[in-house]
Amino acid sequence: MFRDLDKLRAYYADAPEDIRLEDIDLERVPSHVSIIMDGNGRWATARGLDRSQGHVAGVDSLREAVTTSVRLGLDVLSVYAFSTENWRRPQREVDLLMHLFATTLVNELPLFHQENVRLRFFGDLTALPEQTRLVFQRGLDETADHTGMVFALAVNYGSRAEIARAARIVAERVAAGEISPNEVDESLLEKNLYTAGLPDPDLLIRTSGELRLSNYLLWQLAYTEFYVTDTLWPDFSRWDFLRAIASFQGRSRRFGGVVTS
Ligand code: FPP
Numbered sequence: 001m002f003r004d005l006d007k008l009r010a011y012y013a014d015a016p017e018d019i020r021l022e023d024i025d026l027e028r029v030p031s032h033v034s035i036i037m038d039g040n041g042r043w044a045t046a047r048g049l050d051r052s053q054g055h056v057a058g059v060d061s062l063r064e065a066v067t068t069s070v071r072l073g074l075d076v077l078s079v080y081a082f083s084t085e086n087w088r089r090p091q092r093e094v095d096l097l098m099h100l101f102a103t104t105l106v107n108e109l110p111l112f113h114q115e116n117v118r119l120r121f122f123g124d125l126t127a128l129p130e131q132t133r134l135v136f137q138r139g140l141d142e143t144a145d146h147t148g149m150v151f152a153l154a155v156n157y158g159s160r161a162e163i164a165r166a167a168r169i170v171a172e173r174v175a176a177g178e179i180s181p182n183e184v185d186e187s188l189l190e191k192n193l194y195t196a197g198l199p200d201p202d203l204l205i206r207t208s209g210e211l212r213l214s215n216y217l218l219w220q221l222a223y224t225e226f227y228v229t230d231t232l233w234p235d236f237s238r239w240d241f242l243r244a245i246a247s248f249q250g251r252s253r254r255f256g257g258v259v260t261s
Helices: 005-011 040-046 051-072 091-114 130-143 159-175 186-191 238-249
Strands: 032-036 076-083 118-122 150-157 203-206 225-228
Touching: 005 051, 040 051, 051 076, 051 091, 051 238, 076 091, 091 118, 091 130, 091 150, 118 130, 150 159, 159 186, 203 238, 225 238
Parallel strands: 032 076, 032 203, 076 150, 118 150, 203 225
Antiparallel strands: none
């Protein structure tokens, strides 16, 4: 993946004491990083603000995460923005989030153009308010020919629903006589997941200290390295991203096998 070293070094000037760009092996940067952005509500409540202010502040962290990922030369950045369970939140918060997704996407389109970022969505978008859906479609259309990093937003996403959907699509093809049951294998199921064609995440970051997957990418995270930080999402910076990558690079990935060298 393309990486502009001058821009990267400038972006990572003024290092804090514990982490510097030089601590990272740029030859072993993960291809796909996925983030569960958690803690917006707590960040706001701790400041005596409305929870919605936490989500608004979270947009700045997300922009920084996208820029960081482009600068580091990732192939894919994916983020969990709204789960199938998040509809249970107060209607006011759901409305705010849907509005925020739409306005943020419009506001960030120039960045996606400038950085050659291609948008993608994981999840069932048919249930979203029309305005949000239309803006998402515009984002997809306007970035379709971009060849740089893929930025995937999981919205109205649930992993069990995703796997059930893939099974249903495959079952329909079997029922129609297009394929036989013994052709159903991992690769066929994978082709029918929202993530089709993308590499599995190498690194999953979860902010705010929660140690659970919350129905996120259950299939795709089979061999992913996890990094959990107590930092709340609105406080998550380019330096926290670097700390996560440094931790990832300290791991020994065996994918169920043994290290041979
Ligand atoms: C989790 O924090 C965060 C969310 C459910 C929404 C994520 C949304 C953003 C980061 C805003 C920008 C996103 C886009 C795609 C423009 P929480 O509300 O669960 O926090 P809590 O656990 O402290 O309550």
